[in-house]
Amino acid sequence: MADAIPLRARLAAKGLDGVTLLVLPAAALLLALFLYPFGYGLWLSFRPKDGSLLGNYARFFSDPFLYDTIFTTLALAVPVTIVNLLFAVPVAFRVRLMRHQRLLTTILVLPITLGTVLVAEGMLNYFGPQGWFTRALVSTGLFNASSIKLVHNYWGVFLSLLITGFPFTFLLTLSYVTGIDPGLEQAAATLGARAAERFRHVFLPLLVPGLAITFCLSFVQAYSVFPSAVLLGAPAGPTRVISIAAYQAAFEEYDYSLASAIAMIMGAVQLVVVVAVLALRNLFYRGPAAGAKG
């Protein structure tokens, strides 16, 4: 037909044009490096050595040495994330008002660039039995050397997750905090609200959605802890996190199927927590945090 709209125009109207093709490399990469391995892992997890469909999952949930890792990891990741948020919010509130914000932000963000292994090594020296920190505490006379144990246990991993996770948590929190119109605080002040009330009635409700997202991202990061749990923790006991269990299954027992199943369980736990937090977020106001138009 002479008056038919050309195919190209019809496709463009549906959002398909030359520019759309630029998505292809990324899509291919995603497919090859994420979707396929994930699908393969999921499939593999249902092909255990004993030949049954759910053998790996049955084994995981019947062996406390395996299923306890879920709670060990939760016991690390949840408190770390909460403490990080509790630290990040006040610091973000202060930094929001600072003129040399960028300098301080740079200093706080530095640990991200160091990597977990370097931080772990540093902590072993600093918090270890012969480290400065320990010796300084001992020299006060208030502690004796044997009562201070900050590495090779729960607290070692806790501290390292705190240090490596804080910059990330802080940066996210800062972006949410600065997104709130400072005029709202001034308005609340003119209406008689003291600082604590301004925080509780104005800032906090507007921050909750952002803090929920921050919590999720920080939590997922902390839940997949591995190097510091090995280097700074007690990987045989109190800090035997779920990623260690997966590692051992894969590279000590050479049971890739079980390792895949553990990875899937790990993902499922993270998903459950994230979905729960996001569901809670829906109970709060989620619109723009500025004073509407203007």
Next chain:
Amino acid sequence: MSLLSSFKSLRLEGVSRDFGVVNALRDLTLEIKRGEFIALLGPSGCGKSTALNCIAGLLPTTRGQIMLDDKRIDTLPTEDRGFGMVFQNYALFPHMTVRANVGFGLKMRGVSKAEAAPRVEQAIRTVRLDTQAHKLPGHLSGGQQQRVAIARAIAIDPPLVLMDEPLSNLDAKLRLEMRQEIRRIHQSLGCITIYVTHDQDEALSLADRIVVLRDGTIRQVGAPEDLYARPAHLDVAEFMGFRTRIAGRVQAKDGNRVQLAVSGTTLDGVVQEALTGDAAIAAIRPDDLVPVAPDAHGIDGVVEAIEYRGRDFFGQARTKGGDELFFRSEQRLAPGASVRLGAEPHRVLVYPGA
């Protein structure tokens, strides 16, 4: 609350505010009586918002005192001053309904729910938003949000309501409506309203007294009629719409009346600010400068632009000497045409020239 029934006046005594080496506000001294509507008028950067923020407590003052009767208030934190403030961008709490926004101040003052509810409803009725009270601010139009901001500020029965260019984000029609609304609300409350604006029409129509600020200092304080008819300085005159300014030399002087020599002719006017020398500047409003007969006395110019205003035309012309003339015309004049313009001597204000 109880302040409203008792207080008589607000006094600013030499209030100053520096930002580093910049004096944003210098020696602002002013007494405002209860019931007055004061407009702080000036171009952007003149210090009017700084003054308002100092009164509200959002900015600390560098020097000076602010007194509510005999009580010094500039040392109090914002939350203890109890003034209502309407912000330029409204600053409504986006997560609270209109009712919760309006009731916020009472809640913070610990007023019981039973006592607060009727006062909140009253404030909402005052701004005519009864049907919108359950909505979130994001679901309201700009004008409605503006009303919520006003209701929120007045719900606490403040002795002083501060408004920071509250109409600047609204369209022209809504601006006119809200202007009347603000005046009406002010009259119904009997408090002091301090209104910051850069729009002289707004200031003239709303205020009992206008304070013109420039570079952080008061240039003139007066009733709208005074400012409109007799601006004390050339910059105030410019701000009040005296758009035509012609430089000239004093030729004859008789008391207040002077005759200036300007671009090949003479111009009679009234001295507004003591002349220091020979040089003077005549300021005329476009409405007072009109085309006259070719043989009458007047200034010659060439029409550059003409603009239809409905009732008449607004014209722009230029003299041979390069002075710009802004005038009113009954007829549409063609650009490029010669025109002779004249003004009543008492409408020509004369200020010292450079």
